[in-house]
Amino acid sequence: MTITPKTLSEKLWDRHVIRSAEGEPDLLYIDMHLIHEVTSPQAFDGLKMAGRGVRRTDLTVATADHNVPTINILQPIADPISATQVSHLGKNCLEYGIKLYPMADPGQGIVHVIGPELGITLPGMTIVCGDSHTSTHGAFGALAFGIGTSEVEHVFATQSLPQVKPKTMAITVDGDLPAGSTAKDVILAIIGKITTGGGIGHIVEYRGSTIRGLSMEGRMTICNMSIEAGAKAGMIAPDDTTYAYIEGRPHAPKGALWEQALGDWQTLPTDEGATYDTEVVLDGTKILPHVSWGTNPGQVAPIDSEVPDPNSIEDPGQRDAAERALRYMGLEPGTPLRDIMVDTVFVGSCTNGRIEDLRVAADVVRGRKVHQGVHAMVVPGSMRVRAQAEEEGLDQIFLNAGFEWRAAGCSMCLGMNPDKLAPGQRCASTSNRNFEGRQGPRGRTHLVSPAVAAATAIAGTFSTPADLR
Amino acid sequence: MEPVRVITGRAVPLDRSDVDTDQIIPAHWLKRVERTGFGAGLFSGWWENEPDFVLNRREYKDATILIAGPNFGVGSSREHAVWALMDYGFKAVISPRFGDIFRNNATKTGLVPVVVDPDVAEALMRQVEADPTTVITIDVERLVVDCPAAAISASFPMDDFTRYRLVEGLDDIGLTLRNEAAITAYEQKRPAWMPTISLR
Numbered sequence: 001m002t003i004t005p006k007t008l009s010e011k012l013w014d015r016h017v018i019r020s021a022e023g024e025p026d027l028l029y030i031d032m033h034l035i036h037e038v039t040s041p042q043a044f045d046g047l048k049m050a051g052r053g054v055r056r057t058d059l060t061v062a063t064a065d066h067n068v069p070t071i072n073i074l075q076p077i078a079d080p081i082s083a084t085q086v087s088h089l090g091k092n093c094l095e096y097g098i099k100l101y102p103m104a105d106p107g108q109g110i111v112h113v114i115g116p117e118l119g120i121t122l123p124g125m126t127i128v129c130g131d132s133h134t135s136t137h138g139a140f141g142a143l144a145f146g147i148g149t150s151e152v153e154h155v156f157a158t159q160s161l162p163q164v165k166p167k168t169m170a171i172t173v174d175g176d177l178p179a180g181s182t183a184k185d186v187i188l189a190i191i192g193k194i195t196t197g198g199g200i201g202h203i204v205e206y207r208g209s210t211i212r213g214l215s216m217e218g219r220m221t222i223c224n225m226s227i228e229a230g231a232k233a234g235m236i237a238p239d240d241t242t243y244a245y246i247e248g249r250p251h252a253p254k255g256a257l258w259e260q261a262l263g264d265w266q267t268l269p270t271d272e273g274a275t276y277d278t279e280v281v282l283d284g285t286k287i288l289p290h291v292s293w294g295t296n297p298g299q300v301a302p303i304d305s306e307v308p309d310p311n312s313i314e315d316p317g318q319r320d321a322a323e324r325a326l327r328y329m330g331l332e333p334g335t336p337l338r339d340i341m342v343d344t345v346f347v348g349s350c351t352n353g354r355i356e357d358l359r360v361a362a363d364v365v366r367g368r369k370v371h372q373g374v375h376a377m378v379v380p381g382s383m384r385v386r387a388q389a390e391e392e393g394l395d396q397i398f399l400n401a402g403f404e405w406r407a408a409g410c411s412m413c414l415g416m417n418p419d420k421l422a423p424g425q426r427c428a429s430t431s432n433r434n435f436e437g438r439q440g441p442r443g444r445t446h447l448v449s450p451a452v453a454a455a456t457a458i459a460g461t462f463s464t465p466a467d468l469r
Numbered sequence: 470m471e472p473v474r475v476i477t478g479r480a481v482p483l484d485r486s487d488v489d490t491d492q493i494i495p496a497h498w499l500k501r502v503e504r505t506g507f508g509a510g511l512f513s514g515w516w517e518n519e520p521d522f523v524l525n526r527r528e529y530k531d532a533t534i535l536i537a538g539p540n541f542g543v544g545s546s547r548e549h550a551v552w553a554l555m556d557y558g559f560k561a562v563i564s565p566r567f568g569d570i571f572r573n574n575a576t577k578t579g580l581v582p583v584v585v586d587p588d589v590a591e592a593l594m595r596q597v598e599a600d601p602t603t604v605i606t607i608d609v610e611r612l613v614v615d616c617p618a619a620a621i622s623a624s625f626p627m628d629d630f631t632r633y634r635l636v637e638g639l640d641d642i643g644l645t646l647r648n649e650a651a652i653t654a655y656e657q658k659r660p661a662w663m664p665t666i667s668l669r
């Protein structure tokens with residue numbers, strides 16, 4: 001008997017099928033369910049109305065992140081509606097017996113930052129959350145995807161989800177990145193190439209020497225933005241970098257279980273000869289720092305280029321979208337990206353709010369001052385990241401340069417807390433979505449890496465660290 | 470969930486691609502802890518700032534079908550986007566391509582995602598732009614969208630199970646719980662290294 005070679009995602013899928021039947025979606029077991037205050041209240045309500053309970057509270061973890069004010073985190077939330085949402089989460093977790101990392105707790109933070117740092121995110125697991133950036137956890141070789149509130153309720157009640165098996169896509173990036181380019185630039189280049197719809201219906205596996213060479217933080221940045229290409233999930237096969245990151249974390253297996261887990265994880269990488277439904281290849285040596293110019297994450301360009309001319313775009317739909325985007329963004333075709341002035345810089349989010357991101361940004365701003373008129377802030381992804389950064393003195397570097405240094409949360413990534421752009425304001429942001437109004441009504445977002453965000457804060461216009469010298 | 474068999478009504482042409490869920494329902498609307506009342510926030514960033522936005526136009530009032538460009542519902546997982554569309558009065562959305570999570574959310578809640586060829590979407594869009602009184606019929610049982618005025622009768626894809634659930638108005642959780650024994654059996658074989666979370 002020959003064994004059919006399988007991809008990483010197929011292996012994970014098959015291991016989690018509880019039941020499959022002709023003409024029906026597979027029923028998948030869910031190993032970990034992460035929840036937050038925005039997408040869970042209606043799911044808890046649904047449970048109550050149906051008289052159902054949470055099947056596995058021990059496979060469920062909650063934190064408050066989206067609404068959290070990142071100034072005065074110890075004070076009650078000023079916005080009464082935000083406060084209600086956060087207190088609802090607390091009440092529900094208490095009632096059902098779910099572990100919650102509440103606001104200002106040392107373990108609190110953006111759900112996709114705390115999962116990995118607690119060692120809850122491990123290779124070979126299925127992980128879901130009522131949040132599209134759950135794809136982040138795929139960096140560990142987990143099958144992780146975002147779900148809606150009805151599905152949150154479904155997982156509460158059954159610890160499982162009916163899912164139609166997606167197609168597979170391999171995105172291979174090979175070669176050493178040019179100096180100054182980072183994981184963020186790789187994923188922006190990928191989305192620019194395959195567009196926002198390119199990944200729809202697929203689980204993406206990122207492969208190649210560029211990806212292998214990234215730290216776990218970098219890999220998380222890549223997988224995080226899989227959803228921006230429309231993908232169901234993004235994954236990277238686990239390797240020694242993965243194991244080194246996990247070992248010793250609070251929930252990571254220990255002793256004999258660690259050995260067992262390692263043995264298991266080593267069987268996960270895609271088999272030789274396995275095939276994918278779609279394959280995409282990028283040359284890592286050519287990926288320059290990227291800046292988004294439009295209102296979807298596929299509208300990006302290398303920093304040394306210009307705002308594109310919509311007339312040069314062939315596809316009529318794309319051309320229309322580009323015209324609309326430039327009107328919204330207040331940009332003229334042909335303007336060099338380096339000439340665009342910003343008034344806000346945001347370093348943070350589940351894409352780039354980890355310790356390594358803060359180190360990179362701190363390195364750039366050390367001994368320098370934020371450009372006059374620019375409002376710059378750093379919002380660590382979690383309280384642990386914040387504590388670690390303070391231990392390393394990064395907070396002082398940022399403060400001395402004129403950045404605000406905040407507590408942990410989503411903050412200006414989506415402006416559900418008081419951090420919002422004013423209409424017309426332009427922001428260099430390390431987050432993941434440049435949608436219209438994402439950071440505040442009529443605000444203008446440009447997606448960049450932490451290195452570019454930091455350099456831009458100093459220069460006042462889009463810049464790389466090398467430009468500052 | 471209410472059964473959805475046949476939807477017949479007028480349609481709104483939203484000729485934009487990549488309509489993400491942040492546009493469908495902006496973030497400040499997400500603070501509500503109920504499932505209702507989101508209709509007032511539907512596309513609010515657009516109708517508030519663009520006087521000629523299609524939902525501001527009288528002739529499209531009371532339509533029950535939305536026709537949109539490709540990649541409708543990409544972005545955030547917020548099911549609030551589906552609740553907003555339904556609360557506003559939409560029963561179906563026609564687009565050449567949907568964001569995966571949005572499409573799942575829609576079928577769980579009873580909003581019908583109708584995937585058609587780009588040419589069909591384009592023809593329907595032009596038809597309802599030219600004549601807002603055009604009637605479209607979406608037959609979920611037969612998986613066919615009909616628009617006699619544009620001489621269109623096109624089939625659309627949907628797996629049998631999802632169609633059955635929509636047509637019968639069945640609760641997904643109830644269906645899954647029929648397999649409780651299988652879930653329990655699966656749980657017995659889970660590897661011991663997988664983490665569990667205790668309250669302390």
Ligand code: SF4
Pocket residue numbers: 065066110111112131133349350351409410413414431432
């Ligand atoms: S940081 Fe932004 S993208 Fe990430 S979970 Fe929070 S709101 Fe969503």
